Amino acid sequence: xxxxxxxxxxxxxxxxxxQLLALQDPRPGRVVVARHQRAGQGRxxxxxxxxxxxxxxxxxxxxxxxxxxxxxxxxxAGLAVARxxxxxxxxxxxxxxxxxxxxxxxxxxxxxRKACGVLAQVVPGRVVVGAGLNVRQRRAELPVPTALSWxxxxxAEELPRAEEVAWLGRYLDHLxxxxxxxxxxxxxxxxxxxxxxxxxxxxxxxxxVREGTALGLGPDGSLRxxxxxxxxxxxxxxxVVHVRAAGRYPAGHD
Numbered sequence: 001x002x003x004x005x006x007x008x009x010x011x012x013x014x015x016x017x018x019q020l021l022a023l024q025d026p027r028p029g030r031v032v033v034a035r036h037q038r039a040g041q042g043r044x045x046x047x048x049x050x051x052x053x054x055x056x057x058x059x060x061x062x063x064x065x066x067x068x069x070x071x072x073x074x075x076x077a078g079l080a081v082a083r084x085x086x087x088x089x090x091x092x093x094x095x096x097x098x099x100x101x102x103x104x105x106x107x108x109x110x111x112x113r114k115a116c117g118v119l120a121q122v123v124p125g126r127v128v129v130g131a132g133l134n135v136r137q138r139r140a141e142l143p144v145p146t147a148l149s150w151x152x153x154x155x156a157e158e159l160p161r162a163e164e165v166a167w168l169g170r171y172l173d174h175l176x177x178x179x180x181x182x183x184x185x186x187x188x189x190x191x192x193x194x195x196x197x198x199x200x201x202x203x204x205x206x207x208x209v210r211e212g213t214a215l216g217l218g219p220d221g222s223l224r225x226x227x228x229x230x231x232x233x234x235x236x237x238x239x240v241v242h243v244r245a246a247g248r249y250p251a252g253h254d
Contacts, residue, residue, distance in 0.1 A: 002065050002179040006172050009033050018059035019121060019130045026126045030061040033168060054137045056164050059130045062179060069182055071220045074100050074120040077129045079189045080174035081116050085150060087170055090163050092153045098195040098223050098240050104153035113148035135159055199243040200225060202235050
C-alpha cells in the first residue's frame with residue numbers, strides 16, 4: 001500500500017511540460033497543473049499538444065510502490081481519471097482502453113474516442129504520473145479524428161473552469177485511494193476496461209503486430225491475447241486497437 005498526502009496544486013496557465021517541472025523536484029505529494037503545455041509528453045516519446053485553454057495537464061508525484069506493483073500504477077491512474085470524469089455536475093460515461101486511455105462517447109455518432117492518456121516516469125523512490133485531459137476542444141481543434149474532448153462528449157462547447165478544479169480534486173482522491181488499496185483498484189480497473197473480451201490488434205514497438213481476443217490481465221497488469229492459432233501472447237507495452245469489425249471503437253493512438 002502507498003499512502004499519499006497531496007500538497008497544494010501548483011497551477012500554471014502555460015508551461016513547457018508539467019512532467020518536466022515535477023521531475024525537477026519530485027517530492028512525494030507534489031502536484032503540477034497547467035492549462036497549456038508547449039512541449040507536452042505522451043507515451044513512448046510522443047508529443048501531446050492542445051490549443052491554449054482547451055486542455056488540462058496534471059503531473060503528480062507518488063512514492064514508488066513495491067516493484068511487483070509498479071506496473072499497475074499507470075493503470076490505476078487511468079482508472080482515477082475515468083472515475084473523476086464520471087462524477088460531478090458535468091459527469092459523462094467513461095471507459096478505458098488498455099492500458100490507460102480514457103474513452104468518452106461521441107454523441108454525434110456513438111463512437112468512443114480518446115480524451116486522455118497517462119504517462120508514468122520512474123525516478124529513484126518516486127513516480128511522476130502525468131495525465132493530459134482534453135477538456136473543451138472543438139472538433140476543428142482536435143489533432144486526430146479518433147480524439148474527443150470532455151465538452152464535446154457532453155454535447156457542449158464549453159465547460160466551466162471551476163469544473164477543472166473539481167475534477168482535479170476527484171482525480172487526486174481516486175489516485176490516492178487506488179494506490180492505498182491496490183487489490184480493490186485492480187478489480188475496479190477491470191470493470192472499466194472495455195478492451196477485455198474485444199477483438200484487438202496490438203501494435204508492438206519495432207512494428208510487430210499481434211491480433212486476437214483480449215482474454216484478461218496478468219498479475220502485473222499485462223494484457224493476454226489469444227491469437228487465431230490458439231496461442232496466448234502477453235503484452236506489457238503496445239498500442240491496442242479495438243478492431244472495428246468486431247468492436248465498438250475506432251483505432252486510436254497517443
